[in-house]
Amino acid sequence: MAFEPRQTSLGGKAAASAKATLARVEAWLEAEREQIGLWAPIGLSAGIAAWFILPHAMTWLAFCCGALGIACAGAMLPPGGRLRRMIVAGAILACMGCLLVWGKATLLGQPPLARARFVQMTGEVLSVQRVPAQGIVRVRLRPVDAPALPALVRVNIADADMPRGLGEGALIRFRVRLMPPAPPSVPGGYDFAARAYFQGIGATGKALKPVEMLRPSTVAPPLRARLFGHILDKVDGPAEGIAAALATGDQGAIAEADAEAMRRSGLAHLLSISGLHVTALIGAVIFLLMRTMALSQRAALHWPLMLIAAAGGALAGIGYTWLTGAEVPTLRSCIAALLVLGGLAMGRDAITLRLVAAGALLVLFFWPEALTGPSFQMSFAAVTALVALAEHPRFRAFAAARDEGVIGRFGRVLAVTLATGIAVELVLMPIALFHFHKAGVLGAFANLVAIPLTTFVVMPLEALALLLDVVGLGAPAWWLTQQALNLLLLLAHGVAASPMATLLAPTMGMPLFGITVVGLLWCLLWRTGWRWLGLVPVLTGIVATFLASPPDILVTADGRHVAVRTSRGMAILRDRAGDYVRDVLSESAGYDGALTAIAQLPDARCSTDLCALRLKEGGRSWNLLFTRSNVLIGRRDFARDCAAADIVISDRGLPRWCRPRWLKIDRRLLSRTGGLSISLKTGEVHTVHGAGDAHPWIARPGPRRTQL
Template identity: 45%
Template sequence: MAIEVTRPGKIVGPDIMSGDAALRGRQWNSERNLSSALAAIEGFLSQSCRDRVPWLSVAFGTGIAAWFALPKPSQWAGLIALCCAASLATRVCWRRCGAFQTVSQAFFWVPLTVAAGCVLIWGRSMMVGTPPIERPLYGAFTGRVLAVESQSAQSRRRLVVATRDQASGRALKIRLNLPDELSEGESVRSAEISEGSLIEFEARIMPPAAPLLPGGYNFARTAWFAGLAGSGTILKPVTVLEPAEGGEAPLARVRRRLAAHVREQVDERANGIAVALVTGDRGGITADDAQAMRDSGLAHLLAISGLHETAVIGLIYFLSVRTLALWPALALRVRLPVLASGLAALGGIGYTLLTGAQVPTVRSCIAALLVLGALALGREALSLRILAVAAFAVMLLWPEAVVGPSFQMSFAAVLAIVALSTSAPVRNFLGPREEPAWMRGVRWFGMLMLTGLVIELALMPIALFHFHKAGLYGSLANLVAIPLTTFVIMPGVVLALAADIVSLGAPLWAVVGWTINAVLGLAHWVSAQPGAVTLVPGMGEVAFTLFLAGGFWLALLVGKARLLGALPCVAGSLVLYNQAPPDLLIAGDGRNVGVVERTAGRDAPRLLLLRDTRSDYVRDNFQENAGLRGEAIYLPDHPGARCNADFCSITLQMRERAATVLLSRSRDIVPERELAAACDRADIVISDRWLPRACRPRWFKADRGTLSQTGGLSVDLSRGAVRNVAQGQGMHGWWRGRTGEMSLQDLIPPMPSPSSPDR
């Protein structure tokens, strides 16, 4: 038998040598397979992801969104540690993967950027987050007015006041509604209440409201980052103890005078929108007009955003270039685009300050300034990189805006426009060619229609997620309304204000008023069409995440690979299509309950409300969350309900069995034995009071004790699923309900399937 001496004192036989060779072969094959995989990824990234800056912006936003989605600080810290470990591991292996620079950079920078986003929002929450008041406060308060917002359409004004809790001495920043009937009297005149005034008032102040139902608007989170500890309503006339030092602030005075001037120039129906476009004050828009604008997909025209900033800055830039070009001495010595960009930037900043410098307006101004900088440098005015830098700048200043609809919709619309306009088919379609002028016009009109459709498709998932509804005809309405706003209304307002200096603005104001009325007429007509508004039950995070992933894939990649982004969008559409209205909607206080009745003889289910509330807010939230239209029915008037002064009972039919629901109506004392017997006959018991342990329904009870920890509930009986508000809040500072380590199953046991026995 042959042997081989590998080193002194060691003899290796052929069997051992063959084993070592096999091991070396497996290792070589593994490295070769790894290299092949890295080479494939390298080629894909090089061909399909030519610009990596937008992906870093998406990763930064993902880290911010992950902080909101994850419930516990330990999970936030775990995400940061995991991302840093992934970047460190990539750095260590850099030499081994030296041939794959694109892959190495992606695996290093993307996790690091995700971690940076999570760290940023966590730190901002700790620095600016304001804990809410623990309980409602009622009494007389003294405070300094920080901000005043007129809401003439609602016959009130909204004040932001700095005051103190008399019991604890804690400094509070609160938001108060001041009805107009309390703004006038011997002790106060409406003009006296301004920023800086010291006032004495009597009010009831409530903690910022959590979402009424799962998926609802989270005012508590907004107040946490805005520094608001509570909100309420002033109940008696206000006394001004000290007027503002130096009178009204100069900018506020200019804004108020401009608003009054615009109201005098434009007719009554249109002046609310005209004032909103000039000063950002939307309080003069009537509720009917605002609802019609929302249902027709034109509500974005009412908020000062990128559209309005673009119109103002674009007009100033165009007029500056054309006017300065008439001065040959200046045109020969100075680059006019640079000078015009500077003038347009000053005009955009001034317009932002004039309209109140709200976060969406400032965000749009930052993006517009970046575009002006690109123009001044002779680069492409609008590109994915410019948009990514603008989004990154906004997220650095206001990271909490990532989860808000304003940020998502504004950047999604611009992203859709840029992605569409930079795609190869569109460039070829709009490329120069020898053709008649009318054919070129047809081509551009077709492109305008396609752009409106793409924007509507991009915004629809966001609208459905946040508002549970979207306008089907919004793209068609925007095709008319956006050009009118951009090229007629906004330039007309600017030119009319300039012409008013020499008292020549009346004709321009007439054109502005007529155009605004035309837009309002279009909004009312579109919103009145059958099927104009699509309502869906609350979209879950899964479907929304699929839409986001598919949208980013379609927008940021190039080549045929981008078409794969349609697959997540199709999957999200299927999830959304199979979304069914919940059977029970329970508000966090237990007083307001909605029951969705499904009857075989009816085409659509109906919403039954336990209490005949006059609050539009409560009724609209229940209808939107259930995805139902039409008038809600008062449950005690329903023939299928059995009600007395204390309780209502209704039986809901499911696929294979029925479920009996018992709902309390009063807080009168009920004998415990009778209550226990009624609970024993029910599957689910819902109450706004504390129920004794003797109350044992078959499935679960949602009383004040349970709801104080879970918040509002959404119950799907057919699937045995229960969603609650607490699931989306976690241990973030704005959530007052605490479940601690207790799970939802401890509070609400899993419901049996329809085919299981009752007990």
């Protein structure tokens, strides 16, 4: 009892301190009351992201229960407070997000083919997409009388093998080696398997000739395909692919060199139909309708011109979205444009962050899987940055129109454009580093020329050319369009050639990416001075990414391709590897040079079947051993080489008596882990698939017996 007053005193102080802290938080939230609703899509996104990150159903269920538990705990806070409502609503939204994507994956996803197999397949064509840059046609088919195959298969057919009458509804027969949709080749790579699962694609392959036509198509090609072919016929040279992409959203005719130049120069966003294109089209339609109706005195005096023009712009935006394939950036832009037009029709200021949040909620509700893709993340991050910057009082005051000379007005517009470009580049940098292992540096300056050129020259000229083609007079407009696009490509290649065009970094880990994104959102969505606390996690994530040790060894999921970091740069095991494999390995390693062959290194000893390499890293020497063929190797020699090696890497199953000192990487291990990245300095091994990963798009072949 002697200590009772002291205990009561301490408890009272703690309670008073908690009450004062809660009061300060409530006061801050009161000042930010208009911004609180912007976090609704973040709560939903947290649940969707948790489903993709957590490995299996028990962890997904545990997350939902934990979120509901947090909601219950939040409900115990004093009633009427904003913090209480935020915690309860955010936790419930997170639970809903996890259940939403889980339900869609269970009900609508297409499980992948279990293992690669050769088949004689008969299939009904569902869609045809030309890819002139690669000389192929991508065909989606529904297999006929093949219950062992997935319901939807995507097959590439070479242009030379394409039969007459290929189109929607056609019935074709051919031999093909079908494979499960490809997972990431190495940690941090592009996961086509996850995307294909939600698109309903269960297998992919390349058709072997001859491709036999059993029933030709009787359906006219869709408008998008006809427009794509029409533009390719009217425009010559590299510009044709850009022209087709601007009108249809199909980038299949863009040469890889041009596409890479657009990416390195920060102009790749021009190729994806998004806010710039939709806004330009809707704005042009509204402008033309307003000017046309204003020619009538009766219409100008008695008709609601803005309402009519907004309705016309909305119809144009919806039609353009449908024509270009309704990809996520286009849908987001169309939804945002419709909300803006609705706000303008009601006399409201609709260009706000609430508009962006509403568009994000709609997209996530119908396409929750889009959250993990770079398209969704980059498009919404860019728009959020632009609107947040435009809402800042100082920037708004600086950008506001005023009575000044032509030179002053031009300089102000230039400064505003440059500031917005730099803001977008900074916001997109962590997203680009996470997905592509590179980020643009000069994009803001390239866009000073590229955006006005595309918006006010290229797109109007292309629209004029298409209109004039109705009466057969579009040739001059097409020539002008081609010259403008050539200028755009010249700018892209010039900027991309600069060594300062991009920053390279090794794979950015999921935890670093997560805290960086949270920091960015904290900076963009709040308005008071506390927003700048978000710079701490942002800078932490970026600095840690650039300071992180890049991987020393990369192994693809099939074990055939290995890249090793040496004192002379990156070296690759099979020097005949294609450009795609080389690009994937270089980008994942944060390396921008050419890959040499391991066999050409002075510390390598290679034969046609085996290759041994000695590396010095982490204060010690490492002995690596690789297999290079499928030829049977004598047990005595191979067992001796295995025992002398620290790491053995092979694309086949290695026998048990092959016992390296540290790590044996063969087909059996890679079938469970996927591709690998290894840091010799720290001894860290990262895998594509985590232990117990049960996401439905991961193909799990049965055991296969293999002899060495």
